[in-house]
Amino acid sequence: MTTVIRNADWIVAWDEEELSHIYLRGGDVAWRDGAIVQVGRRYEGEADKELSGRGRMVMPGLVNLHTHPSTMPAFKSVREELGNPQLYLSALYDGWNLFTPDPEDKVWAARYAYGEMLLSGVTSYVDMCFPFPGWVDAAAESGLRSFLAPLYQSSSWRTDNGHELLYDWKEDDGRADMDEAIGVLDAAIGHNSGLLHGVVAPMAIDTCSLALIRESLDMARDRDLPFQLHAGEAMMEFLEITRRHGVSQVQLLAREKMLGPDVTLGHGLFLDHHSWLHWSSRADIGLLADYETSVAHCPTPFSRYGITMEHLGKYIEAGINMGIGTDTHPHNMLEEMRTAAIMCRVAAQNMHAVTTADVFTAATVGGARALKREDIGRLETGAKADVVSVAIDDPIMMPVYDPIRSLIYTAADRAVRDVWVHGRQVVGDGEVLTLDMTTIASHLQEAQMRALEKVPQRDRLGRNALQVAPLTFRTRRQH
Ligand SMILES: [Zn+2]
Incomplete structure (x- = not known):
């Protein structure tokens, strides 16, 4: 044909x-x-x-290097103005689990995100989710070129008082979850559509033990799969890694021989040069460039917190391979590219700090290179x-x-x-053409309502959704 x-x-x-x-x-x-x-x-x-x-x-077609489809669409209009002022404005630690959809509802969030991506010209994307029912089939049905990146971790975040970040370490260091992730990778790679691929993705540098990260990277290299890890995502993560190891995340990864052209860092924003940190070294950008490591840049969620990478143009100039991801809703890659350009120029205080060509290149061949592909992102x-x-x-x-x-x-x-x-x-x-967005949106609406009802049981203070995330305006009911 x-x-x-x-x-x-x-x-x-x-x-x-x-x-x-x-x-x-x-x-x-x-x-x-x-x-x-x-x-x-x-x-x-x-x-x-x-x-x-x-x-x-x-x-x-655009290459979206970092997404979380099973949750993010369900957070729409709930989480845009949520951030913990006692944890450097991040909503990762106590705003995330409150609104997570039920496991059986996650597929509707994912389908919604897949549709959004397609409508903005995405044809390949990295799908970073904790495994949920129906994932592989839903990704295949979307018609997208899917790089499934099942997440797993040694510990999960917790805060009991809203200002101290704690880590609940699993007895098996996350090995059982890693095994489950490997099952998803095998299902994706063996899928008869030929459009599903795999990325090895231990969740984050602070939630995974070094042993789990090392084992994961070894597996990725044995199987010739790309590898992605959240690192440089949050102030609290930087403070935790420097507390544990005395060096920045990138310097830790370099020391542990965990950087390379097959490695992508999710976000890579709070690196040692970032102005919020006032850290003493200026090595991280150079190390990422030297090791030909990629960064998945997702400006939108950070911009909502009042945070930005400093700055995209500097990373590109240093020689780092940059890709762009939507991370949160909307999964609108073209708007994400606009935000990437604008946030860079604001951070640099210079409109020439990044060009439109730089951004388009990152959103196409940059993402492809991170995925070790030379046959996507280019005509x-x-x-x-x-x-x-x-x-x-x-x-x-x-x-x-x-x-x-x-x-x-x-x-x-x-x-x-x-x-x-x-x-x-x-x-x-x-x-x-592959998804009925009207039906999917109504299922997603119901999924969000079910999650909102559970907020009082999930919130450490027993607050309801309206108390945690107040509406834009005070509401007066008329009936
Ligand atoms: Zn992420």
């Missing part, structure tokens, strides 16, 4: 000589089954399906047919001088029309 988009107004093509995306004005994009066979010029071969590229920009012959078609004639995109700028700074998902993953169309005319 060969599909060709004829005479696209713009193509974001990969140039192997420049090692960069470039714009092509006019030309065809053709793919056969799951692989691209031509980018640019006129495709003269046989085609089963021809689509007009008039009024369209054809670009590579070139032989790459996977993960293709996004954007309507540049939609009023939201117009006037168009530079379509990527119109897309990132203004239109975002509203201009995404058609998406193909491995040659299969998964978004058509702006609608998800």
